[in-house]
Structure formats: C-alpha cells, structure tokens
Amino acid sequence: MGLFKKFVSQTRKPEGLMGKMMVNGMNGGHAKMADWGMSHLHSIAPLEIVELGCGGGRNAGELMRRYPAASVTAIDYSDVSVGKAKEYNKEMIAAGRCAVRQGDVSALDLPAEKFDLATAFETIYFWPGLEKCFSNVANVLKPGAKFLIVNEADGIDEASLKYEKIIDGMKCHTIEEITSALKNAGFSKVASDHHGSKPWITVVATK
Numbered sequence: 001m002g003l004f005k006k007f008v009s010q011t012r013k014p015e016g017l018m019g020k021m022m023v024n025g026m027n028g029g030h031a032k033m034a035d036w037g038m039s040h041l042h043s044i045a046p047l048e049i050v051e052l053g054c055g056g057g058r059n060a061g062e063l064m065r066r067y068p069a070a071s072v073t074a075i076d077y078s079d080v081s082v083g084k085a086k087e088y089n090k091e092m093i094a095a096g097r098c099a100v101r102q103g104d105v106s107a108l109d110l111p112a113e114k115f116d117l118a119t120a121f122e123t124i125y126f127w128p129g130l131e132k133c134f135s136n137v138a139n140v141l142k143p144g145a146k147f148l149i150v151n152e153a154d155g156i157d158e159a160s161l162k163y164e165k166i167i168d169g170m171k172c173h174t175i176e177e178i179t180s181a182l183k184n185a186g187f188s189k190v191a192s193d194h195h196g197s198k199p200w201i202t203v204v205a206t207k
C-alpha cells in the first residue's frame with residue numbers, strides 16, 4: 001500500500017503511530033465544519049448526548065461547552081481515537097460529565113432511549129449498512145430527540161469521489177441517500193442544509 005493511501009485510510013479506523021497523527025490533525029482540521037454543523041441545532045437543551053465516531057474528542061468537548069448542563073458519552077471503535085478523546089476531555093471526565101468508550105455503531109451497546117441528542121461528524125462514510133446503524137442510533141434516542149450528521153463531502157464533489165476510490169470501505173452519501181436511510185430507520189422528520197460555497201452537508205433528524 002502506498003504511503004498516501006496508508007495515511008488517508010487512517011480516517012476510517014486510526015491505528016498505530018500514523019493513526020495518532022491523523023487523530024491529532026482531525027481535531028483541528030474538522031473544527032470549523034463541525035461548528036458550522038452544530039449551528040443547525042436550535043432550541044434544544046440536551047442533558048445526555050452521544051457523540052458517535054468521536055475521533056480525537058474535540059467535538060465532544062465543544063458539545064459540553066455549548067451545553068453546560070449536558071453529559072457526553074463519546075464512542076469510537078478505534079483504540080487510538082478513544083485514547084486521544086480521553087486525553088482531550090480528561091478534565092470533563094474527572095468532573096463526571098464525559099465518558100469515552102470503545103464501541104462500534106453497527107453493534108451499539110448503549111441503553112435504549114437514553115439520549116436527547118446523537119451526533120456524527122465525518123464518520124458515517126465508514127458505517128457498514130447505513131440503515132441498520134441509523135436504526136441503532138434511533139434505538140438509543142428518546143422520542144423527539146435529535147440526530148445531527150455533519151459531513152465535509154456531499155457525495156458528488158470531486159474530493160468525495162477521489163477519496164472513495166482510495167479508502168477501502170468509504171462511501172460518501174448524498175443528502176438524499178442519508179435522508180432516505182434515516183426515514184427507513186424510523187426517524188420522523190429530516191431537515192438538511194448544504195453549505196453555500198463548500199461541499200459541507202448537515203442533516204438533522206428527529207426521532
């Protein structure tokens with residue numbers, strides 16, 4: 001495997017030294033897009049948030065900053081991501097507001113109907129069987145709770161198509177594909193937005 005392919009493939013499941021470098025980079029590199037995505041959450045006051053595919057944990061930290069009454073459970077299947085997310089959020093973990101756990105969204109092991117908000121930044125590209133994973137997310141949300149999805153690739157931009165070819169198992173979904181999978185997974189209402197000048201997309205679904 002070429003070095004470039006090996007490095008960018010670390011976005012799927014960060015591992016080893018290269019994975020650590022990738023996770024550090026993602027914390028800074030995704031912040032602006034993640035904040036744009038979070039700005040689509042209106043009039044909510046979540047107490048329990050689950051941050052799925054949390055990577056290095058920066059977005060879990062930002063959610064706790066924006067929602068001071070909330071606790072965040074951050075989940076990722078990569079031990080490198082879990083390690084970095086724990087380190088990044090160590091003060092909040094000590095304060096009892098954050099838990100970081102290793103787990104796979106395709107076999108989510110969390111209590112049913114516990115969360116007021118689920119978030120997924122730059123991660124659903126790698127979830128196997130989108131509809132099944134979305135239905136796992138629906139299962140852990142309370143009725144009326146929100147699921148926020150934020151991607152920097154809209155499924156048709158040049159970069160999406162390029163990285164899909166390089167990274168095994170990556171699929172850049174369009175807003176239409178995401179919306180359809182969410183509805184089939186049992187979400188009642190789905191709203192979406194496409195950034196005006198970038199291929200960034202945000203989808204907010206209501207259980």
Ligand SMILES: C[S@@+](CC[C@H](N)C(=O)[O-])C[C@H]1O[C@@H](n2cnc3c(N)ncnc32)[C@H](O)[C@@H]1O
Binds near residue numbers: 027055104
């Ligand atoms: C591109 S990174 C994004 C990390 C972070 N959300 C961010 O925006 O910086 C994708 C993350 O999703 C995680 N991931 C991918 N598939 C997953 C799954 N099925 N279950 C849990 N985590 C997953 C990867 O391990 C990786 O940390």
